[in-house]
Amino acid sequence: MSFLSTLSAPKIITVLCLLGLGANGLVQVGLQRDMAVKAQQLKSQLTQAQSLSGQMGSGLAGLTTLQASTQQMNSTLQQVRNTTVDMNNGLAALEQTVSGIKGSVTNLANSTQGSKVQVEAAAASARQLLNSLNQIMQTNTNLISNLNQMVQDQQAMNQDLQTMNQKTRLLP
Secondary structure (H helix, E strand, O other): OHHHHHOOHHHHHHHHHHHHHHHHHHHHHHHHHHHHHHHHHHHHHHHHHHHHHHHHHHHHHHHHHHHHHHHHHHHHHHHHHHHHHHHHHHHHHHHHHHHHHHHHHHHHHHHOOOOHHHHHHHHHHHHHHHHHHHHHHHHHHHHHHHHHHHHHHHHHHHHHHHHHHHHHHHOO
């Protein structure tokens, strides 16, 4: 206590101010360390965000390719639709031709039983039958061509789907 009695009020205030400044310095050092740790965490998060941003940019570039592939597939599907319509028309023509052949065969059967007039009618029916058979052959050729086109279109679609699948695997 003798030590305290020798201290005057200004000395006590000075000591208290020095203690306060020391405590303030310690608090500031602690805050600076905390700020340094948080700055490092922020830098790490920023690096990660930049990396993800770069990946997203490359993923978005793949979307343009995906859109082009989708448009190409749409075009191929339109070709398949057109080919299918052509095939339906060809089948309708084939049905009419078969009906014509049936009529010609019936006429031929009826006309082979008689006179010269009937023989000439049979020859005319045979010519009609030949014409019908030629039409069937042409229709079959068209059908084969249409089927070949559909196979090619299907192969193109399969290739487009494989390309699109590969490109969608690249997206994050």
